[in-house]
Amino acid sequence: MADLLDRKLLFVTGKGGVGKTTISAGLALMAASRGKRALVCEVDAKGDLAASFEAPPTRFQESQVAPNLWAMSMDSEASLRQYLSLQLRLPRAAGLGVVARMFDFVASAAPGVREIVTVGKLCWEVRERHYDIVVVDAVASGHIVGQLAAPQAINGLVQVGLVRQQTGWMLDILSDPAQTGALIVSTPEEMPVTETIELVGRLRAETTVDLAGVVVNRVLPELFGTREEQVFEALADPGVADVLDRGLEGGSAALLDAARLMVRTRRARAEHMEHLRRGVAEAAGGPVPMLYVPYLFLRSYGMRSTRQVAAALSAELES
Numbered sequence: 087m088a089d090l091l092d093r094k095l096l097f098v099t100g101k102g103g104v105g106k107t108t109i110s111a112g113l114a115l116m117a118a119s120r121g122k123r124a125l126v127c128e129v130d131a132k133g134d135l136a137a138s139f140e141a142p143p144t145r146f147q148e149s150q151v152a153p154n155l156w157a158m159s160m161d162s163e164a165s166l167r168q169y170l171s172l173q174l175r176l177p178r179a180a181g182l183g184v185v186a187r188m189f190d191f192v193a194s195a196a197p198g199v200r201e202i203v204t205v206g207k208l209c210w211e212v213r214e215r216h217y218d219i220v221v222v223d224a225v226a227s228g229h230i231v232g233q234l235a236a237p238q239a240i241n242g243l244v245q246v247g248l249v250r251q252q253t254g255w256m257l258d259i260l261s262d263p264a265q266t267g268a269l270i271v272s273t274p275e276e277m278p279v280t281e282t283i284e285l286v287g288r289l290r291a292e293t294t295v296d297l298a299g300v301v302v303n304r305v306l307p308e309l310f311g312t313r314e315e316q317v318f319e320a321l322a323d324p325g326v327a328d329v330l331d332r333g334l335e336g337g338s339a340a341l342l343d344a345a346r347l348m349v350r351t352r353r354a355r356a357e358h359m360e361h362l363r364r365g366v367a368e369a370a371g372g373p374v375p376m377l378y379v380p381y382l383f384l385r386s387y388g389m390r391s392t393r394q395v396a397a398a399l400s401a402e403l404e405s
């Protein structure tokens with residue numbers, strides 16, 4: 087994945103709850119720390135992205151959150167207004183109410199228009215070269231295919247005219263693996279792994295966007311090996327346990343149970359990761375690069391955790 091940051095547009099997606107916003111923030115911060123002008127965009131606009139940088143709530147207008155790094159949240163109505171002002175010379179002072187009503191009408195009548203407005207804004211930033219890289223904290227895996235495939239679908243329906251021209255240049259950007267890629271975030275658990283494998287197959291079959299790789303988030307460290315497990319069993323012997331209880335004020339059983347639980351949990355997660363590697367390679371038709379981010383045992387998440395994620399991603403890229 088050495089060329090990951092050479093791409094201009096990265097869509098970060100995954101099952102809800104796997105940490106795609108955290109990974110998006112870390113990826114953008116890593117790019118910025120390497121001297122690239124980076125923009126990170128939160129499509130769901132839940133506010134989690136701003137918290138990752140300990141910054142005020144993001145808006146459609148980009149705001150700087152760190153050196154070389156800007157953040158924004160997607161607003162489809164504002165994106166449409168920007169498009170109309172640029173392409174159709176609609177005055178910037180035009181009332182948003184009229185635009186909003188028109189947008190809602192068109193979007194309801196023609197499925198895919200809302201997705202086009204969202205993806206179009208991101209592709210436009212790439213085309214205009216305002217930033218070296220645009221990282222998208224995209225919608226969850228259940229909706230990302232429809233969003234990425236919207237320009238392709240509309241382009242197939244409309245053969246001539248302005249719409250064809252607009253979706254044409256978007257497709258040129260989205261279909262170029264040197265510029266655009268999708269990065270799927272998963273965790274080593276059954277449901278996220280299953281959903282990731284399914285998404286890889288759908289991206290390949292239904293979109294023209296290249297799969298840049300998979301990020302496995304919340305990987306547990308290997309604290310104990312086989313030798314330590316043997317020690318745990320020896321310490322559980324009644325005679326030894328009595329001695330430990332005196333030293334630990336009766337807490338030896340709980341301590342050993344916690345150690346065994348850690349071993350079982352990591353072993354189960356390792357099996358899920360192996361399933362993920364095999365399943366993704368099969369669905370993609372070949373090996374897929376993977377990055378591993380350790381579990382962060384933190385009580386709160388902010389700039390500190392974002393820096394840790396960026397450092398972990400950077401170490402993975404260099405390994």
